[in-house]
Amino acid sequence: MIREILSQLDEIEAMLGVTKGAERQSLLEQREALLARCEKLTAEQKVFLARHPRRPRIDAYIHELFTDFFEQKGDRANREDPSILGGIALFHGEPVTVIGHRKGTDLNENVAYNFGMPGAEGYRKVQRLMRQAEKFRRPVITFIDTPGAYPGMEAEERGVGEAIAQCLSLMSRLSVPTIAVVTGEGGSGGALALGVADRVLMLENAYYAVLTPEGFASILWKDAGRRGEACEVMKLTAQDLHGYGVIDEIISEPVGGAQRKPQAVFETLDEALSRYLDELRGMDAGALIAARYDKFRHMGQ
Amino acid sequence: MALEDYGASFVMCPSCSRRTTQANWRANWQVCPTCGAHQALSAPERLLSVLDAGSFVELGEHIDGRDPLGFPGYPQKLEDLRKKTGLEEAVITGVGAIDGVRVVIGVMDSRFMMASMGMAVGERLAVAVEYAKNGGLPLILFCASGGARMQEGIISLMQMAKTSAAIADFSAAGGLYISVLTHPTTGGVMASFASQGDITLAEPGALLGFAGPRVIEQTIGQRLPEGFQRSEFQQEHGFVDQIVPRGSMRETLAKLLRLHGYGVMRG
Numbered sequence: 201m202i203r204e205i206l207s208q209l210d211e212i213e214a215m216l217g218v219t220k221g222a223e224r225q226s227l228l229e230q231r232e233a234l235l236a237r238c239e240k241l242t243a244e245q246k247v248f249l250a251r252h253p254r255r256p257r258i259d260a261y262i263h264e265l266f267t268d269f270f271e272q273k274g275d276r277a278n279r280e281d282p283s284i285l286g287g288i289a290l291f292h293g294e295p296v297t298v299i300g301h302r303k304g305t306d307l308n309e310n311v312a313y314n315f316g317m318p319g320a321e322g323y324r325k326v327q328r329l330m331r332q333a334e335k336f337r338r339p340v341i342t343f344i345d346t347p348g349a350y351p352g353m354e355a356e357e358r359g360v361g362e363a364i365a366q367c368l369s370l371m372s373r374l375s376v377p378t379i380a381v382v383t384g385e386g387g388s389g390g391a392l393a394l395g396v397a398d399r400v401l402m403l404e405n406a407y408y409a410v411l412t413p414e415g416f417a418s419i420l421w422k423d424a425g426r427r428g429e430a431c432e433v434m435k436l437t438a439q440d441l442h443g444y445g446v447i448d449e450i451i452s453e454p455v456g457g458a459q460r461k462p463q464a465v466f467e468t469l470d471e472a473l474s475r476y477l478d479e480l481r482g483m484d485a486g487a488l489i490a491a492r493y494d495k496f497r498h499m500g501q
Numbered sequence: 502m503a504l505e506d507y508g509a510s511f512v513m514c515p516s517c518s519r520r521t522t523q524a525n526w527r528a529n530w531q532v533c534p535t536c537g538a539h540q541a542l543s544a545p546e547r548l549l550s551v552l553d554a555g556s557f558v559e560l561g562e563h564i565d566g567r568d569p570l571g572f573p574g575y576p577q578k579l580e581d582l583r584k585k586t587g588l589e590e591a592v593i594t595g596v597g598a599i600d601g602v603r604v605v606i607g608v609m610d611s612r613f614m615m616a617s618m619g620m621a622v623g624e625r626l627a628v629a630v631e632y633a634k635n636g637g638l639p640l641i642l643f644c645a646s647g648g649a650r651m652q653e654g655i656i657s658l659m660q661m662a663k664t665s666a667a668i669a670d671f672s673a674a675g676g677l678y679i680s681v682l683t684h685p686t687t688g689g690v691m692a693s694f695a696s697q698g699d700i701t702l703a704e705p706g707a708l709l710g711f712a713g714p715r716v717i718e719q720t721i722g723q724r725l726p727e728g729f730q731r732s733e734f735q736q737e738h739g740f741v742d743q744i745v746p747r748g749s750m751r752e753t754l755a756k757l758l759r760l761h762g763y764g765v766m767r768g
Contacts, residue, residue, distance in 0.1 A: 254671030349692075351720045356730055359740050361687075361711030365696035368665035373673060377635040388649075389661060389692040389711075396662045410649045410658040410689075415716075420651050434654050435570050444569070488593055496666050497627060500569060500620030 202245040238456040244430040249405040254459035258300040264466040275397035281322035283314045286329045297333035300343030323363035339377040342394040349390030364393040371396035377480030402438040404453040409436035503601040544593045544610035553599035559595040561628045566621035569656040590621040594629035600755040602764035605633035608643040615647030623660025630667040639677040648688015661693035703732035703741045
């Protein structure tokens, strides 16, 4: 249903550019009516938006929120895993380390980036970049957007489980400020590996869950087709997670999703990141680590 | 008396199909005397198999799971399992001694929802790790788990962060953590505390990995080779220090404790 609404909106907006007078007025009214239907979305509709092919990717966030990005490739052990993008950049003139899952905007890119599903090397690159951030006292900002780590043979041979475990360990004691932003899909341990942060922000229509809804339905009910039902019972929306205290703030999106007006999301996020970085920069390393420990220690107590 | 008259007191090994007396099977800690296959060991039996007799005192037994998502049928499922297994949750934690050396120990029990990790498992482990840190005791965890507890959703996922933070904090304080991987250890447990030991041991033939074999086969569209993700495979790929048969586990743990100065100088 959300799919049809969005495609009708696309059509109307394309026509608005070339229509005048009463006909234009009618189109505007139709648009309003369609947007009104996007005001209250179900969990399944939000998951649809979280996976929307035009949803802003990490490249866009880096381009819009940072300057002077310098990409750092490779895990220094095996290979470069392009499903993780990371490097150094300036945020309002201050150096930070930026790391996130990378999805593509078309099929070719998605194949190249393995649909944002990292292997062990991706998570070892994450560790390398975080250790370096600590050495040079740079805050770390992560962008989470993955269905999960890649369940393949090579990933298992190279210990993707161990690589994620070490990310969790490392992040829990990092001595610099850390902020994670769940921008699209927050699927499973492969997402959490970038998520043990001082502040966790989440876009309004992103999801964050123990598994993808399909994987969840498949494990519990042996039926991946019961995705819609899974979306409801999993409590995976930003609103649910804010209620559980798993995330700190919801970043609002334009009605109909971030892909409709990405600039509005960039501005909201920019303000939130500045605010939290200012707050966290005022804390010494010991206080940061202790507060982060308490934050995760109290989840599900 | 004819052999058949013993009836139910015989156990058939699921691996080699040879029969063994119940008493023999139990005395051998569920390892087949004929083929050496390691079958599942309950948490209480595991504690008996490695700790000094009478040394165990449970910690955190009051920590129960709840139903954070309001998941349909979950509270009833927990209740049924508690009755059926006699366990409150999928892990037992406590303090015991190995050759007189006090240790904090946690043992997962796969009879309880495949020993999946929910809030009770995460909380019991975190309390145990903090106890070890505060008491300067070594930590031994016998891992076995299907991964995250689906019915607890995101709260289950966050237990990976909680246990990892607790172990990282313990490690930074100089604590010794020995992780023992038993059949099966997968998913979110493999991707958190199971993989964070200073020493990693594994029982022979255990299935150890992040993604389950069925998920991998569906993803890549082919059958996995024999032995994929087993203990021997994990050792070959560099993720396990040593594979230790159940019969040698107690003496191996005792040796590792001595090698880290416990029971020798630190008493």
